[in-house]
Amino acid sequence: MARMKFLCDADRCIECNACVTACKNENEVPWGINRRRVVTINDGLPGERSVSMACMHCTDAPCAAVCPVSCFYTTADAVVLWSKDLCIGCGYCFYACPFGAPQYPRVGNFGSRGKMDKCTYCTGGPEPDGSAIEYEKYGANRLAEGKLPLCAEMCSTKSLLAGDGDIIAQIYKDRVAKRGYGSGAWGWQTAYRETITT
Amino acid sequence: MAMVYARIRLVATAIALLVLAAVAPVAAQQPVNPTADAVKEQQLLQQFKRIQGLGTIPDIKSYTIEQPQGRQWEHYHEAVLPWIGTIAMLGMIVLLLIFFLVRGMVRIKAGRSGVNIVRFTALERSVHWMTATCFILMALTGLNITFGKVALLPLIGPSAFSKWSLAAKYAHNFLSFPFTLGVILIFCMWLAGNIPNRVDVEWLKRGGGIVSGDDPPAYRFNGGQKGVYWIVVLGGTLVAVSGYVLMFPFYGTTIAGMQLAQMVHGTVAVLFVAAMIAHVYIGTIGMQGAFEAMGEGTVDLNWAKQHHRLWLEEEQARVGPAELERQPSPTPATPTA
Numbered sequence: 001m002a003r004m005k006f007l008c009d010a011d012r013c014i015e016c017n018a019c020v021t022a023c024k025n026e027n028e029v030p031w032g033i034n035r036r037r038v039v040t041i042n043d044g045l046p047g048e049r050s051v052s053m054a055c056m057h058c059t060d061a062p063c064a065a066v067c068p069v070s071c072f073y074t075t076a077d078a079v080v081l082w083s084k085d086l087c088i089g090c091g092y093c094f095y096a097c098p099f100g101a102p103q104y105p106r107v108g109n110f111g112s113r114g115k116m117d118k119c120t121y122c123t124g125g126p127e128p129d130g131s132a133i134e135y136e137k138y139g140a141n142r143l144a145e146g147k148l149p150l151c152a153e154m155c156s157t158k159s160l161l162a163g164d165g166d167i168i169a170q171i172y173k174d175r176v177a178k179r180g181y182g183s184g185a186w187g188w189q190t191a192y193r194e195t196i197t198t
Numbered sequence: 199m200a201m202v203y204a205r206i207r208l209v210a211t212a213i214a215l216l217v218l219a220a221v222a223p224v225a226a227q228q229p230v231n232p233t234a235d236a237v238k239e240q241q242l243l244q245q246f247k248r249i250q251g252l253g254t255i256p257d258i259k260s261y262t263i264e265q266p267q268g269r270q271w272e273h274y275h276e277a278v279l280p281w282i283g284t285i286a287m288l289g290m291i292v293l294l295l296i297f298f299l300v301r302g303m304v305r306i307k308a309g310r311s312g313v314n315i316v317r318f319t320a321l322e323r324s325v326h327w328m329t330a331t332c333f334i335l336m337a338l339t340g341l342n343i344t345f346g347k348v349a350l351l352p353l354i355g356p357s358a359f360s361k362w363s364l365a366a367k368y369a370h371n372f373l374s375f376p377f378t379l380g381v382i383l384i385f386c387m388w389l390a391g392n393i394p395n396r397v398d399v400e401w402l403k404r405g406g407g408i409v410s411g412d413d414p415p416a417y418r419f420n421g422g423q424k425g426v427y428w429i430v431v432l433g434g435t436l437v438a439v440s441g442y443v444l445m446f447p448f449y450g451t452t453i454a455g456m457q458l459a460q461m462v463h464g465t466v467a468v469l470f471v472a473a474m475i476a477h478v479y480i481g482t483i484g485m486q487g488a489f490e491a492m493g494e495g496t497v498d499l500n501w502a503k504q505h506h507r508l509w510l511e512e513e514q515a516r517v518g519p520a521e522l523e524r525q526p527s528p529t530p531a532t533p534t535a
Contacts (some may be wrong), residue, residue, distance in 0.1 A: 011236070017254060034255055039263045041242070041251035047235035051251070053263040062272035068343045069360045070351060086360040088367050090343065091447055092275070095457050098268040100260055112371075113447075184239045190266045 002164035003078045004121055004143075005192065006152065007172055008052045010183045012159035015040055015050040019151035019160055023054075026122065026150040027139025033103045035119040036151055049183055052151070052160050055080065055101035055119035056191035063093035063102060077143065079121040084137050089113035098190045121162070122149040169196045239264075248453075259448055271457045275464070279344055283468035290472040294479045304408060304485040306500050314496035315513065322387060323495055329380025329430075332373045337471050339366035339373075344464065374441055381434035384427070391418040392427040397508065418509040426477050433470040437463055 015038050023029065023036045036054035061080045064072030071086035072093075091113050093102040104113030124141030127134035134141060142149065152162030161168040169185070176182035176198040185196045242249045248265035318326070342350065342363060351359045398421035400414055406422050407413040414420075419427065443451060443459035451459065481488050487501035502510040 032257075034257065034260060037253055037255060037257075037260050039251035039253045039261055041237045041249065043252040047237055049237050051263055062269050065272050066275045068347055069363050070347050070356070071360070083356075086356055088360060088364040090367060091444075091456075092343075092460075095453065095460060096268045096272045096275070098264055098266050100262050100265070100453070103257075181236075183236050186239050187264055189240075190264060190269070 001076045001078075003166070004057060004163065005078075005165040005168060005188075006054065006056055006121075006149075007161040007168045007185050007188070007196075009159045009161065009172060009175065010049040010051050010186055011179075011181065012157045013038065013050040013052055014157055014159070016156065019052050019155055022150045022154050023119070026142075027120070028135070029139065030105050030117060032105060033117050035101075035103075035117065051186050052155075053099055053101075053187070054151070055097075055121070056099050056187050057119075057121055058098070058191040059193055062096035062098065066092045066096040068092060073126070075123060077121075077123070079123045079143070081120060081123060081125055081138075082116065082118075083126050084115040084117075085126075087115045089115055099187060119149075122147070165192070172196055173198050259453065262453060265453055267454070267457070271461070274461055275344070279461075279464045279468070280348075282465060283341070283344060283471075286468050286472035287475065290475045294476060294484075298479075298483065301408070303483060306487050306498060307413075307504055308500040310487070310501075311499040313499040314494075315499055315502060315510070316495060317491040317497045317502070318495045320495065323492055325380055325383045325387060326492055328376055329384060332377035332380060333474065336370055336373050336377060337467070337474070339370040340467055341471070342366050344468075371445055374438065374445070377434070378438045381430060381438065384434075385431045388419070388427055392424045394421075394424055397421075398424060413504050413507075415507045416505065416509065417512070418506060420506065422480075426473070429470065429473045433466055433473070436466045437470060440466070 017038050020036050029035055038050055038052045040048055040050045042048040057080045069086050069088055072082045074080055089104055101118045102116045104116055107114040120138050122140050122142035124134040125138035129141050129144035148162045152160045182198050189195045248262055250262045253261045401416055401421040404414040440459045440463035487498050491497045
């Protein structure tokens with residue numbers, strides 16, 4: 001089985017936000033929720049970089065560890081998924097997540113959170129693959145159809161890469177070797193406890 | 199004339215271009231490095247602990263793209279807090295059990311007098327029990343968040359545990375309001391009797407008389423009770439404030455603020471529970487004649503003489519012994535014929 005990862009090559013990201021839009025459309029993401037977002041660091045200054053960030057599907061995912069109802073699970077492809085039936089909306093996964101991925105629809109009083117939502121790596125949820133109920137709760141299950149997440153698949157500059165960790169790491173290494181520079185595999189050390197040496 | 203000037207200008211431009219073309223290869227030899235001043239992940243993390251930028255959606259907290267301290271908070275929540283909680287609560291239970299086995303129940307030495315005097319009014323008891331009920335329910339629902347998945351989930355299964363935990367979350371949130379009110383009322387109601395003084399120093403020096411059994415004098419509240427009062431007031435304030443920060447997430451706080459609020463809330467809460475276990479012990483099986491003070495609101499005269507001599511003298515001076523002792527005890531110590 002592959003070990004699925006995301007890699008955002010910040011030297012290629014042009015902050016077009018197409019990954020964000022594609023994700024919203026493909027997964028019919030609830031209103032007010034962004035499973036993926038693009039953030040620009042040092043915006044307007046020399047050396048600014050944009051990074052497209054979503055759930056990184058961490059090794060030893062902190063969200064899964066802190067969940068008081070243990071609603072998370074990791075698939076054979078190392079994708080971190082969860083059950084909306086079990087989630088109680090406590091918000092702890094957001095405190096633990098190094099990448100700010102979990103989000104909660106505002107329901108009811110105070111800061112009451114609804115069922116958590118985050119990037120599924122276009123892998124649906126615990127319901128049967130490709131079922132209507134799976135789509136309604138979690139969005140598309142492209143992985144079951146042999147396709148990679150749409151955000152990375154349609155990235156116009158191929159900045160955002162998805163796929164087996166070793167393969168995308170090699171692609172990134174080759175790129176850096178050829179063009180002679182690279183600002184690094186953002187989030188890899190934190191998420192996967194390893195980085196790409198270029 | 200204009201024509202001549204135009205010619206000169208053309209020739210000058212051509213020469214300038216030629217010079218530039220000659221110089222250009224020299225410049226091209228300098229390698230272009232577009233990342234010379236580009237932001238670097240490791241550098242940002244070392245500098246700021248977390249990486250923030252600017253986004254295009256209204257959700258400001260999404261502008262933080264990386265905060266590795268999430269894993270440190272995970273360590274606190276999954277390793278540190280359960281250990282603090284287990285040691286504090288189980289440790290307290292074990293200590294009390296040993297104490298009970300060694301010392302046994304603290305008895306009224308002179309036996310029951312059969313005369314009761316009022317210790318806590320109906321209002322005081324209502325406030326106490328409102329706060330206590332909220333505390334017990336919030337302690338159980340709160341401990342469920344940390345220990346439920348280990349202690350309860352394997353017993354009842356994920357679906358039932360999730361339903362209970364959701365209800366527990368709502369109960370925990372809503373009960374915070376009467377609990378906070380209770381802590382405020384307790385603070386105001388009993389503040390006068392809980393200012394530490396010299397009598398408490400003497401009381402504490404003699405271990406409250408519980409160990410030695412020599413019963414040092416005390417006013418309405420002795421050193422130990424004052425300790426419980428301040429644990430409730432200060433601990434209650436800390437859990438209430440940190441709890442409301444958690445209940446209104448990201449209202450004026452950042453991710454670091456939320457993590458800190460949870461750490462304060464969790465640590466203070468488990469220590470609070472441990473302290474209250476001791477409070478429950480001494481108010482029930484630990485001491486004869488203590489529970490009725492908060493139960494019926496009255497205590498036996500001999501209990502008051504033994505544990506709160508100075509308070510009893512005050513009360514007798516205030517209303518007169520006859521008035522105080524007018525009410526006969528429902529359970530006389532000496533059996534009637």
